[in-house]
Amino acid sequence: MQRAGNVLFIIIDQLRADCLNGALAGHVDLPNMRAFMQEAVTFDRHFSVTNPCGPSRASILTGQYAMNHRSVRNGTPLRHDTPTIASEMRKAGYSPLLFGYTDTTADPRIHDPNDPVLRSYEQPMAGFEEVVEMRLEESYPWRSHLMKQGYSFDSYWDVHSPVSESGGPAKLNDPALYAAKDSDTAFLTDVFLNSMAPLVGQNWFAHLTYIRPHPPLVAPAPYNNMYDPTSLPLPAGLGGANSEAEVHPFFAPTMQKQTAADFVLGFKNVDPTPENIQILRSVYLGLATEVDHHIGRVVQFLKDSGQYDDTLIIITADHGEMLGDRNSWGKMTVYDAAYHTPLMIRLPGNRDQAGSVISAPTESIDVTPTILDWIGQSIPNSMDGRSLLPLLRGNLPEDWRSYSFSELDFSEPLNPTIWQEQLGTDPSDSSLGILRDDRFTLVEFAADLPPMLFDHTGRGEFENVAFNPDYAPELARLTRQMLRHRMRNMDHTLSLCAITSDGPKSRSRH
Template sequence: MPQAKNVLFIIIDQLRADCLSGALADHVKLPNLRAFMEEAVTFTRHYSVTNPCGPSRASLLTGQYAMNHRSIRNGTPLRHDTPNIATEMRKAGYMPMLFGYTDTSADPRVHDANDPVLKSYEQSMTGFLEVVEMRLEESYPWQGHLLKKGYEFDQYWDVYKPVSGDGQPPKLNDPALYRAEDSDTAFLTDAFLDGIAPHCGEGWFAHLTYIRPHPPLVAPAPYNDMYNPADIPLPQRLHSAEAEKELHPFFGPKLDVYTAKEFVHGFDEVEPTDENIRTLRAVYLGLATEVDHHIGRVVKYLKDSGRYDDTMLVITADHGEMLGDRHSWGKMTVYDAAYHTPLIIRLPDNEVQAGTQITVPTESIDVTPTILDWIGQTAPNAMDGRSLLPLLHGDIPEDWRSYSFSELDFSEPENPTLWQQRLGTGNSDSCLGILRDDRFTLVEFAADLPPILFDHQGQGEFENVADKPEFAADLVRLSRQMLRHRMRNMDHTLSLHSITSEGAKSRSRYYASR
């Protein structure tokens, strides 16, 4: 009888790559993720192909660039017939179990106008069996758990407000009202361990998605003040927000809308002082450590239950977080901190590659084709990503990409964004593309706005060199590369099918890696 092939696909929401390697790595304890890296393969130049949460997960789970799936904002529907990791795993005989959320907006064309599914963007992607609902803005099972435990709150969002222990006004790093054992992260992990336990002796696929360290930035004790804010480095930034805005017209609306105040609850204002910024960064790192603790529980369970060596384990993030860098918060921007994410994959029987690092560019759309490749299921041509299986075995294909590509849409059809109001852009041209190669990062806009070019052999993201004559040839070369990339990756759902006298035929988009 063939050995069961299990897949556990974990997404951590809004975890920066440099928490594991880079600027913040020495300031946060992630012992379980670091131990896992020693047993797995780490991809050091891995990027989300779009932001924010809903679009990034749409790309992760469908293997498509945003320019093809077009679920480009939280609340923008994903076409109901778009193939995804769950629909394709079902074809291979798996029941795709979801522990958490996918932030998928339903296609209104296939639902009645009164269907409640059309009133929240936090729905489950087609094909998944939602074992436990754990959505940031709803989380009814967790709310019920808290109420059963005796916690009191007037409304759900009060749960995310820090609570003072001495009757004084709360501080930014005061603890949450719930204990660590009752947190959203603990609750979800408990639900996963209980839900996966009966699935033994059979191949299973589970998608486990942690909300943290996504804001609101509030953590239970001891994670709320685990790190001394004075020990946390200040963000990487120019001397003032005004100086940041002068780099390009795009940055003014960004900095005016997404401020530190938007990332906490219970405070009328959060002044962007160094002390406050360090405190919020410390709470974020505490939440990351909390997630690490519970991932350690999951890995221990797999090992103790004898399933570790039957299971492909993928750990990544949907996108990054600015965390005060460039006087900026969130992920609606163009800088690497908002897109550069961890990707760590362990395959059974791949010990020879344990602890290795892959330094060629990889993209979030590669994850789903990799999982499908490992279980022996062919990825449909609609998927733009490529399987990482050869790279996991130490073989870099000669035709592997030399750059990464991301997109961002900054429009809102119902309520025009500050970008649209100030830049005079519409719903179809309020978007940008980002191309990163070994030296440069190019940002091009659909609207009539000047490009942005960063030279990483110079001042990197701290200087826009797009208008300097000595970089004119590089600007043209990279712009042509971006155009070619978009042309080569236009929707392939049916483009390689042919209707012939012998019936329908099709060709595979990429050569099989097996």
């Protein structure tokens, strides 16, 4: 099979879509990604199908909804025989190169209990060649780099704490102990550029994953105080934790699960004052700008080496971040800010569509089928996502989805979560589904908890109208839609295969 060319697949961890288009876009400099948008196609209704990091990446890289791959928590194993972007790219003759991490937990059924691979959930997905280990909780190559550069620290986690420039107590937006040229973002980019330079002229697939702006929120100078906290928009909300908790029983434990104090290290206490919240938001935006700078280096390398026009380039995020909105932090919630992510794709030879914006609903599970379709590799029936190639070329299929769907599991099998304790749920019903169409968002629970319904022609996520009798027909319609969606997308790994006298035969799902 003649291969199509190079594939560069970039994931930025925890980058909100509105940093590029929305509430925060006018307050953060992302010049390289904005320039790339003018040469690519942007999908502005793109959503992660599940959170947090491990599950979201499992869905992206398998093309499956969480209800099918079932790696629903950080630390939940992914079945070893699940087709992935790595396994399918190998079938097409590519060696999948990993720069960063996939947060994949190994299947314990095929490993001895003493195998070190079963001691950490931060393992690389099977099939990838881990060029450099850059996992948040390990990152030994980066640690070694810092030590060689003369940086001193007692504990690895000290590296993630702000350091006072005056020698006094540190402030939330004091810089990291390392210079910008030695940051984890810079180090990963340097390794990528040095590793890819000899591959010019060969067809390659590289998955480049940046941990920032994921917390701990600490940034090297000048990114630590690049943005004035007082100039940033205040977090969206109803005015306080009590008002947010009244929206639905789910939100009280959600707000307690993660707070502003969990997003920065080196402080005994971080009061959630408006001033502190705005400072942390400013550091987050600084980290986003730092990532943008290094993405610019990567794009320039492709141009300088003559590979830009032969490379399919995808830039997205694994999920979003509440960043203080709705009195919440992290991504373990139901609001769009936690799921709405940027997606920009530059397709070689697609100049007529450069700079266009697609508003049809797309999902994180669409990325892997798109890559496989472009290189001419068949898409396994196990994959729930659909190729975006027709949309990239300006053609919206008549049967394209009219909504997006996401899931969230808020349980732990060994130690009950705060949701389980306060809501009285167990591991089998501590989950929810989110369906978003052009007007409404429906949130439904596996447990016996009330639904949520948001009308985006009204107050949107600021008002749950599920029990307003005027909305009863819409609530029923969307509930049926969610049920049909789950029924239609049950695991198709073998369901379209038949064993005949001539051997196994199957049809393509899409």
